[in-house]
Amino acid sequence: MTSANPLPPSPITPTVDFDRDGVQHGFLRLPYSRDESAWGSVMIPVAVIRNGNGPTALLTGGNHGDEYEGPIALSDLARTLDPKDINGTVIIVPAMNYPAFRAGTRTSPVDKGNMNRSFPGRPDGTVTQKIADYFTRELLPRADVVLDFHSGGKTLDFLPFAAAHVLPDKAQEARGFDAVRAFSAPWSMRMLEIDAVGMYDTTVEELGKTFVTTELGGGGTARAETIRIAKRGVRNFLRHTGILSGDVDLHETRWIDMPSADCFSFAEDAGLIETMADLGDPVAAGQVIARIYPMGRTGTAPAEIKAGLSGILAARHFPGLVNPGDCVSVIAVTE
DSSP: OOTTSOOOOOSOEESSOTTSSEEEEEEEEEEOOBTTBTTOEEEEEEEEEEESSSOEEEEEOOSSTTOOHHHHHHHHHHHHOOGGGBSEEEEEESOSSHHHHHHTOSSOTTTOOOGGGSTTOOTTSOHHHHHHHHIIIIIGGGOSEEEEOOOOTTTEEEOOEEEEEOOSSHHHHHHHHHHHHHHOOSEEEEEOOSOOTTOHHHHHHHTTOEEEEEEOOBTTSOOHHHHHHHHHHHHHHHHHHTSBOSOOOOOOOEEEEOOSGGGEEEOSSOEEEEEOSOTTOEEOTTOEEEEEEOSSSSSOOOEEEEOSSSEEEEEEEOSSEEOTTOEEEEEEEEO
16 A cells, blocks of 8 residues: 555554553453444453563464463463563563454454454454554564464364474574574474465564464363463563563473475365374374274275375374365474
């Protein structure tokens, strides 16, 4: 859009002052007129913890509404982080796509928007696009470092890992991988996206920010182990950036890589899936890693899903039924 036709301002109004020291808990208020409330709003919880003019971290969860480690860890951090222990600003949004989070769904029940395919967003678009636009134009310019929590939601289960992307800017790439190492999940990923258009990740990185994301399990729930990883990891991330005082609590991590599209396997048939390998198991190229049984009749041989390369099983479909086009598995290569 040309300068003669600039985008209108965001309709979202924060109830917090991002430049004020101390602890504030409030909302990003987005007007949303609907049958139940003619002058209603979507109220997205936000916390700001600030002490002085140091760097700013933007911490987000609930980009997809059925992923829970991030919202849990960030809600706990917002409640317990003491401004005396930090130098700079921490902006916490536990549930970016708040309508989806409240519904427990990947996409928004308001407009079916997938937040992580809606960036950079539009101030005059759908509810999901308006939220994405506010992050792009208002929050991300404030941030020096960004951490966005993900897990597999209801349809995938992952090894618990933190990740950054291979980037053209090698200095920016190195900052990302250094922050991943500090997060100190059991696994650390050099990530390849299969669909990067419209992603929050892409917008953050195009702005030159240091970006870390995670996949911390899945199945539409959170485990005690993955919550511990998230809580420790976010504090490690803040310590690594110099915002939070104290030493990084390093734990052993194993680096894995997704070097090509051969990492991904997709179902071509609908049916009942039999997993032939568990998360973390070694697999060889050509090995059968899953079988799909057609459920319309007995006596029909299952379709076989084979690994496209050798490595370990890093993610699998969850739960037991699949449809054509579903991602069945992700193979990662160990270093």
